[in-house]
Amino acid sequence: MIRILVLIIFGFLFVFTGRFLQAQSPTDLVEQCANEASENATYLKDFVVKLAEAKPGSKHPIARYPLILSKNNVYRFSVCTTEQSEGKAVIRLYDSNHLIFSSYDEDTQEEFNPFNFLCRKTGIYHVFISFIDGKPGEAVGILSYVTK
């Protein structure tokens, strides 16, 4: 009888707490990440990323997003990794095929998240988001407009 009661109690605990202990999804993270980046900046776009682990010998998976950036604007690029993500996200800004900046310096292992970009050439750029060492992960990148 006691065993039955214990089973019932644990069962109810699983049923009800299961509804509250949700893993943090990238979508949940968008608003939080946008708020974190919002000091003197206005949210423009978000990039929700979920990448699998890199296969041995293969290139690290990357999510790529095109953007049009306008001259004379200062943009802020930031990235937030979900709590349960194994990998740590990196956001990079490219102009055509040229890397402009990365939020993570692989040589020094320094992080520069967020970083600002003063655009002087209107055109198409690309944001790349990946995870350090090709680990799997979920993250959100945020593009904001830095107000003057």
Place this chain on the structure above:
Amino acid sequence: MIQKTIFFLLLYAVISSCHSRKGKLAQADLDVIDSLELAANLQVSEEAIDEIIQSVSSPVEMAALIKEIGTPFSMDYLATTDYVDRYNTSSQMAFSLGIFGADLGYLNIYKNNVQIVDYLMAINQLANGIRVGHFFDFVRLNQLATSREGIDSLMYISVSSFNNIDSYLRENNRGHLSALMITGVWIECLYLATRVASETSNPLLNERIGEQKLNLHNLLLILNPYKDQKPIADLLTQLDEVKEVFDQVEITYEIGVPETVEKNGMVMILQNEKSIVKLTDEQLQKIINKTEEVRNKLIAI
């Protein structure tokens, strides 16, 4: 026996509780009757169209520039919400959603809480019309609009809702409506900029207007696959007239190497490669006139 029964009931309860939270889109009704028939074969890949649509600038940027050059707020620049009821096809609604979305960006930037509510109601009506109303929490938006402290959150929710609508339409085989919405945003932003430019001479604004040549080029690519549909064919005809005046605008580039500095405790990359817009006063006046003509024609019922 009783123990086994209880065990299996509990096991069932545990399994049924371990569901991942579905996004609010999972149960969305996808049965929408559109006024447009989708083109059977798109000539530009959908991936390419997706990329182009994703890349289009936010209306917030143009509104922010208008404010930063010292332009006073004016309701005269905005489309009226009086005739929202008359937009009754999905193409009209999607395009107008873009128009009012751009106007909402302008109102947000100027923190005009009073007028924002009117535009939110219009947007609510149009969004419901094309079955994307579930992306707007209008109760929350109205609360934020009437609260002085809520303006930043209002801006965030407005912008992210439009971003989500755009993604949803594209992912659910309604990319033509996304393209129309984006076009509405662009034409209204250009109209706002040209109205200000007609009253105030500012080189930054004029340059930004000239640069719209790039956005227009992309818009035509996005819309072209749907040119078999009359509303989009009509829109393309109008935009071709705008393109003709932009064709004269010259954009050149100077190469430069970026610098990295630290400002206010944050890394800032200064780009030294530059774009230079050559736009004469005559060309600018043609753009102003043509934009006004086309925009007013497109929003007329």
